[in-house]
Amino acid sequence: xxxxxxxxxxxxxxxxxxxxxxxxxxxxxxxxxxxxxxxxxxxxxxxxxxxxxxxxxxxxxxxxxxxxxxxxxxxxxxxxxxxxxxxxxxxxxxxxxxxxxxxxxxxxxxxxxxxxxxxxxxxxxxxxxxxxxxxxxxxxxxxxxxxxxxxxxxxxxxxxxxxxxxxxxxxxxxxxxxxxxxxxxxxxxxxxxxxxxxxxxxxxxxxxxxxxxxxxxxxxxxxxxxxxxxxxxxxxxxxxxxx
Amino acid sequence: xxxxxxxxxxxxxxxxxxxxxxxxxxxxxxxxxxxxxxxxxxxxxxxxxxxxxxxxxxxxxxxxxxxxxxxxxxxxxxxxxxxxxxxxxxxxxxxxxxxxxxxxxxxxxxxxxxxxxxxxxxxxxxxxxxxxxxxxxxxxxxxxxxxxxxxxxxxxxxxxxxxxxxxxxxxxxxxxxxxxxxxxxxxxxxxxxxxxxxxxxxxxxxxxxxxxxxxxxxxxxxxxxxxxxxxxxxxxxxxxxxxxxxxxxxxxxxxxxxxxxxxxxxxxxxxxxxxxxxxxxxxxxxxxxxxxxxxxxxxxxxxxxxxxxxxxxxxxxxxxxxxxxxxxxxxxxxxxxxxxxxxxxxxxxxxxxxxxxxxxxxxxxxxxxxxxxxxxxxxxxxxxxxxxxxxxxxxxxxxxxxxxxxxxxxxxxxxxxxxxxxxxxxxxxxxxxxxxxxxxxxxxxxxxxxxxxxx
Ligand code: HEM
Numbered sequence: 220x221x222x223x224x225x226x227x228x229x230x231x232x233x234x235x236x237x238x239x240x241x242x243x244x245x246x247x248x249x250x251x252x253x254x255x256x257x258x259x260x261x262x263x264x265x266x267x268x269x270x271x272x273x274x275x276x277x278x279x280x281x282x283x284x285x286x287x288x289x290x291x292x293x294x295x296x297x298x299x300x301x302x303x304x305x306x307x308x309x310x311x312x313x314x315x316x317x318x319x320x321x322x323x324x325x326x327x328x329x330x331x332x333x334x335x336x337x338x339x340x341x342x343x344x345x346x347x348x349x350x351x352x353x354x355x356x357x358x359x360x361x362x363x364x365x366x367x368x369x370x371x372x373x374x375x376x377x378x379x380x381x382x383x384x385x386x387x388x389x390x391x392x393x394x395x396x397x398x399x400x401x402x403x404x405x406x407x408x409x410x411x412x413x414x415x416x417x418x419x420x421x422x423x424x425x426x427x428x429x430x431x432x433x434x435x436x437x438x439x440x441x442x443x444x445x446x447x448x449x450x451x452x453x454x455x456x457x458x459x460x461x462x
Numbered sequence: 463x464x465x466x467x468x469x470x471x472x473x474x475x476x477x478x479x480x481x482x483x484x485x486x487x488x489x490x491x492x493x494x495x496x497x498x499x500x501x502x503x504x505x506x507x508x509x510x511x512x513x514x515x516x517x518x519x520x521x522x523x524x525x526x527x528x529x530x531x532x533x534x535x536x537x538x539x540x541x542x543x544x545x546x547x548x549x550x551x552x553x554x555x556x557x558x559x560x561x562x563x564x565x566x567x568x569x570x571x572x573x574x575x576x577x578x579x580x581x582x583x584x585x586x587x588x589x590x591x592x593x594x595x596x597x598x599x600x601x602x603x604x605x606x607x608x609x610x611x612x613x614x615x616x617x618x619x620x621x622x623x624x625x626x627x628x629x630x631x632x633x634x635x636x637x638x639x640x641x642x643x644x645x646x647x648x649x650x651x652x653x654x655x656x657x658x659x660x661x662x663x664x665x666x667x668x669x670x671x672x673x674x675x676x677x678x679x680x681x682x683x684x685x686x687x688x689x690x691x692x693x694x695x696x697x698x699x700x701x702x703x704x705x706x707x708x709x710x711x712x713x714x715x716x717x718x719x720x721x722x723x724x725x726x727x728x729x730x731x732x733x734x735x736x737x738x739x740x741x742x743x744x745x746x747x748x749x750x751x752x753x754x755x756x757x758x759x760x761x762x763x764x765x766x767x768x769x770x771x772x773x774x775x776x777x778x779x780x781x782x783x784x785x786x787x788x789x790x791x792x793x794x795x796x797x798x799x800x801x802x803x804x805x806x807x808x809x810x811x812x813x814x815x816x817x818x819x820x821x822x823x824x825x826x827x828x829x830x831x832x833x834x835x836x837x838x839x840x841x842x843x844x845x846x847x848x849x850x851x852x853x854x855x856x857x858x859x860x861x862x863x864x865x866x867x868x869x870x871x872x873x874x875x876x877x878x879x880x881x882x883x884x885x886x887x888x889x890x891x892x893x894x895x896x897x898x899x900x901x902x903x904x905x906x907x908x909x910x911x912x913x914x915x916x917x
Contacts, residue, residue, distance in 0.1 A: 280541075280542070332742040427540075428540065432728075432730075435727060444720065450715075458709075
């Protein structure tokens with residue numbers, strides 16, 4: 220019986236996992252843990268310092284981020300406020316969208332919800348898959364986002380990558396991996412760790428409620444189970460005399 | 463205290479049929495005592511209706527029906543409104559659970575023959591509820607103004623333009639209030655979603671219950687309990703709805719809420735099935751999502767639509783029409799009916815040649831929903847419940863359920879390669895479940911129905 224149930228469950232869940240995938244390129248798994256406050260803070264620092272110059276996170280407020288991540292209002296005001304005046308402001312991009320569009324050909328999209336539209340794996344892989352491509356206008360290309368208009372802004376950290384290209388049986392070229400052509404200030408492990416923090420932060424950014432909803436959910440379900448037991452006992456009592 | 467209460471009750475009761483209503487619909491409303499698991503879903507649908515209305519009211523307090531503001535206002539609800547995220551997830555998850563409960567509620571009706579006399583009208587009212595519910599969900603999905611909201615509405619509304627003689631274009635323009643989905647569309651959808659359709663739904667649900675209580679509930683044995691009354695004039699197999707079924711339904715409510723809460727708190731997107739990934743980017747007129755896919759509860763009908771290619775019309779629908787016409791002519795005795803069958807059959811055949819496949823796709827999609835309304839007259843079995851029906855009905859229903867799920871799954875996938883032919887086979891099977899029902903319910907070998915309900 221138990222086995223049967225598990226099988227049924229597995230069949231039911233199968234389409235869920237397939238629907239969540241998609242896209243051509245294999246994405247690297249990333250360890251998301253919103254309880255890791257330190258990781259979220261590091262990610263926030265990277266995000267505010269390196270990404271908000273071009274991108275906005277226009278549905279998020281600085282002070283909300285500060286409260287959620289345990290960063291004091293003063294610290295937010297001193298260290299993180301670039302494109303805004305008040306800590307209650309939304310995270311706007313430093314560069315006006317029109318200018319960005321002129322320079323890059325595409326306006327950098329808002330990043331608040333990217334972790335929900337693209338998924339954390341995609342972001343993590345994307346940030347680690349820039350490579351040198353002299354034919355591209357910015358000099359950079361990306362394995363998961365071909366002909367991307369965004370230059371590799373963290374290139375000083377990661378260094379310069381060159382793709383390892385192999386032909387498959389149909390003669391189509393695939394990027395199977397990268398080799399470092401010019402070393403950056405970080406080792407590969409450090410860079411991966413930094414990108415994991417950044418992705419972790421962007422998952423939080425996409426849905427701040429995620430910090431609380433699991434915990435509340437546990438209590439709600441616990442209450443409901445007790446309620447159900449009580450309701451069942453009541454029903455049993457009433458139904459004693461129905462034959 | 464008791465005295466004051468009695469006096470108040472007496473005062474109200476002298477002016478309003480309070481006690482009479484209570485007794486007629488609850489404490490002295492007799493329901494069969496053998497309701498099983500499947501009988502929870504009516505009261506659960508009622509619960510979801512209440513959840514949708516209450517959470518919807520809170521969302522409306524902060525939502526802005528304006529193409530420039532809508533998407534941001536939803537994110538504002540998710541972040542800056544206290545408990546706003548909970549209201550939104552209650553509402554978005556509630557929409558999917560509404561369809562889960564209603565689909566299971568309908569499946570119960572099909573299994574136990576609840577649509578058969580004297581409950582045909584009850585079933586038809588249910589159909590009206592079902593269509594209103596679809597309209598409600600479709601228009602609600604445009605409101606967050608995500609990219610899938612936009613393109614989904616664009617695709618579905620433009621389907622109307624398949625209607626020939628220039629009517630279609632006028633109609634779809636009239637629905638949108640513009641040449642494309644725009645601010646005018648968003649505003650009118652908002653009006654329909656928050657007041658017009660919910661009002662109709664509440665009215666219909668009220669009438670649904672009134673009709674149910676007039677004829678009484680069916681049960682898993684498909685036996686009329688009113689035919690077997692005791693000396694006190696009460697059905698011997700009946701028990702008062704209150705307290706017996708009120709306490710039982712509370713257990714169902716608790717079980718339902720556990721699953722509901724699990725989704726809301728642990729997986730509100732349900733891997734893209736309840737909230738689609740592409741809807742987390744704002745509507746963009748210049749960028750279609752890679753695959754335009756409606757939410758899961760519409761995908762079976764969407765599959766019927768996409769399966770109807772030019773080839774499907776000539777190699778699928780045409781032979782189907784001819785075979786059904788011949789079968790009908792052979793089977794009916796009345797000469798007039800024979801002539802009517804030939805007449806209708808030939809008109810359909812001629813139309814199949816005249817009109818393009820796109821129109822037939824829309825027609826099939828409509829049939830996919832609407833054919834359920836004919837069940838009371840398609841089912842000719844001498845027994846109601848599946849418990850006493852033979853292997854033919856059971857097999858047909860199992861195939862239909864699997865077919866419904868497969869079509870639903872295919873509707874979320876790209877319509878290319880083997881998916882197309884699979885959806886076309888699924889479409890034919892879907893139609894055959896209804897079209898052949900008069901035959902397989904007539905020839906099926908049924909079991910004798912007992913006098914009294916079984917436990
Ligand atoms: C908002 C949606 C709906 C609500 C709130 C609702 C509510 C209810 C309730 C409370 C009952 C009595 C309890 C039960 O038998 O489970 C019932 C019975 C019934 N409903 Fe619905 N219903 C809805 C939609 C539908 C639909 C879409 C159909 C079919 C097209 C339908 C057909 C029936 C039938 C045939 C019965 C009698 C079942 C029997 O006696 O075996 N209902 N409904």
